[in-house]
Amino acid sequence: MGKRKIVVVGGGLAGLISAYLLAKNGQEVCLVEKKSYPFHRVCGEYLSNEVLGFLTREGLMPQQFELPRITKFLFSDTTGKSTTVPLDLGGFGVSRYVLDEHLFQKVSEIGAEVKTGVQAESVLFHDRADQFTVELADGSRLEADYVIGAFGKRSKLDKILKRRFIEKRSPYIGVKYHIKSDFDRETVALYNFEGGYCGVNAIEKSKSNLCYLGNRDHLRKYGSIEVLEQEILWKNPDLKRLFTESEFLFEKPEVINEINFESKNPMENHILMVGDSAGLIAPLCGNGMAMAIQSGKLAAEAVLAGKPRQETEHLYRSSWKLHFERRLWFGRKIQRFFGAKQASVFTGKLIRHVPFVAKQIIKNTHGRPF
Numbered sequence: 001m002g003k004r005k006i007v008v009v010g011g012g013l014a015g016l017i018s019a020y021l022l023a024k025n026g027q028e029v030c031l032v033e034k035k036s037y038p039f040h041r042v043c044g045e046y047l048s049n050e051v052l053g054f055l056t057r058e059g060l061m062p063q064q065f066e067l068p069r070i071t072k073f074l075f076s077d078t079t080g081k082s083t084t085v086p087l088d089l090g091g092f093g094v095s096r097y098v099l100d101e102h103l104f105q106k107v108s109e110i111g112a113e114v115k116t117g118v119q120a121e122s123v124l125f126h127d128r129a130d131q132f133t134v135e136l137a138d139g140s141r142l143e144a145d146y147v148i149g150a151f152g153k154r155s156k157l158d159k160i161l162k163r164r165f166i167e168k169r170s171p172y173i174g175v176k177y178h179i180k181s182d183f184d185r186e187t188v189a190l191y192n193f194e195g196g197y198c199g200v201n202a203i204e205k206s207k208s209n210l211c212y213l214g215n216r217d218h219l220r221k222y223g224s225i226e227v228l229e230q231e232i233l234w235k236n237p238d239l240k241r242l243f244t245e246s247e248f249l250f251e252k253p254e255v256i257n258e259i260n261f262e263s264k265n266p267m268e269n270h271i272l273m274v275g276d277s278a279g280l281i282a283p284l285c286g287n288g289m290a291m292a293i294q295s296g297k298l299a300a301e302a303v304l305a306g307k308p309r310q311e312t313e314h315l316y317r318s319s320w321k322l323h324f325e326r327r328l329w330f331g332r333k334i335q336r337f338f339g340a341k342q343a344s345v346f347t348g349k350l351i352r353h354v355p356f357v358a359k360q361i362i363k364n365t366h367g368r369p370f
Helices: 014-024 049-057 095-108 156-160 216-222 226-230 236-243 288-304 309-337 341-353 356-363
Strands: 005-009 026-032 046-047 069-076 082-093 112-116 120-126 131-136 141-144 146-149 172-180 187-193 195-201 210-217 252-257 271-273
Touching: 005 014, 005 095, 005 131, 005 141, 005 271, 014 026, 014 146, 014 288, 046 049, 046 288, 049 112, 049 172, 082 156, 082 187, 095 112, 112 271, 120 146, 120 156, 131 146, 146 288, 172 216, 187 236, 216 226, 288 309
Parallel strands: 005 026, 005 146, 026 112, 069 187, 146 271
Antiparallel strands: 046 082, 069 082, 120 131, 131 141, 172 210, 172 252, 187 195, 195 210
């Protein structure tokens, strides 16, 4: 194929992976990220081993740290009764602060242009010219043959594109800390509490990531994150122990509002949507990171196939649905069993007494190695 100009809007995992693969294969790529690396993101920071082969082959695994290998899944219901089961595929823990910065350096080294600290204000597709114009907050404009939308869970661009999910209010907030604790470094845990659940797993440098999905109404009721945690999360004794016996490493938590799990379209106005922009999985085992990496790879491959636009879009849409549509649907369905007392207790009993149930939950929220 000839050289094409591709603008990637958003520098999370999906955007970084697509930019890297496109630049590696000789395309003219510009990555636009509104923040400056390195920085923290609200994220589970557990990566299933489905991505390990790909990252290793591409030389994209961070080598400067010994990353914890995770082989077990712990489920704790709202009463604190817990069950641990093996993770057949397993995974590893790494912070987004480390991984995103590492991938950003790789993207820069491979020859992609990177614009950080600047927001994309609009993305316009011109039918007659068969091209995009991306307008940036600094007043500059980028012309592109293709645009890959990697702008995350919720963005100003979603409103401009009039995406259906953006009109719906979401009751969910996401909160993240890094901690030092005696938490088992081979386990990824899911602790239930009223209205939400909290994931914990080890990351680099003897730290662990603690990230929870809570209820906006609880935050409004109690007035602060700290009081919400004490009044709601600490009712699960496992979580109370973690909060009271761990060293919290952030001055204040990372927080994101309006996390929406409604279905999204992987194509909008000819933009190839990747990562959370294309669909957000309920964070049961943190597999949003693996899905983001694979979706970035699929988008790059669709463009690199060198087909006309209609065929490129069809190829990406088809491959995205093949790999993720059922997985996202399953995540939305299974989420109703978490964050409510009776449902979480029932799920815990099923996991303890019917191992097949646990295997199905894990199997259907994990992908296959690629």
